[in-house]
Amino acid sequence: MNADALRGHLDALLLSVLEHEPRHGYAIIEALRERSGGALDLPTGTIYPALRRLERAGYLASEWATVGGRKRRTYRLTGAGRAELAGERSAWTSFTTVISSVLDPSRPDPSR
Amino acid sequence: MNADALRGHLDALLLSVLEHEPRHGYAIIEALRERSGGALDLPTGTIYPALRRLERAGYLASEWATVGGRKRRTYRLTGAGRAELAGERSAWTSFTTVISSVLDPSRPDPSR
């Protein structure tokens, strides 16, 4: 998976993974890996700053917890985050439609 | 269309538009606008540097021409560019598959 390709779509992935249950950063990375069949194995240096950015934007809220002697910062979707996720999903659909229509290989000469 | 979303996919778009016929920069912008139904209206500051980058990479070759008193730099796909386009197309397919699978909204609690 090319790094640039992901750009601008990571937010949607993170919000989507948090849709039905709160998770902490490490668990989010694992969830993304699972849901993508191993294709997405994102480094912590990508995930943690992104989560903070989304929290600053008001889409996520976080709380600290200690489980088995280890500290976790657990993130959950806010109302605004839920709305944002819906918007990102529809943006994703139009995005793929547009790019696919341009990439469509079946373009034999239109004249003749 | 968000600027970040496009990142990493522009190359494929450019190569695709040049697949069946050479075009100059201005015509490429118009072709993208047409094929995307108006959704893609990319600025010259995006297109021209990208074309040069692709030429430097060996995917495109260019020649100057004068048409109606105006100078055009016409780009065409090279063999390497054709191969790259094929690769980009398959990368696009796997990319959308992966992201869509993570974004899939139908994830009602797996237990119960």
Added chain:
DNA sequence: GGCTACATATAGAGAGCCTACATGTAGACT
């Protein structure tokens, strides 16, 4: 003379993802 369409080009800004590094706990194995 001024406007629009055609046509190319570059400098600099902005933003996001990644690499690399830093820190620490828990548990298993030797």
Added chain:
DNA sequence: AGTCTACATGTAGGCTCTCTATATGTAGCC
């Protein structure tokens, strides 16, 4: 006791791409 792996979070800096803004010039119409 020492080492290793998994778990867990975080930041600094770099890289690269796209966009904004600006510059330059021709052709044709009003």
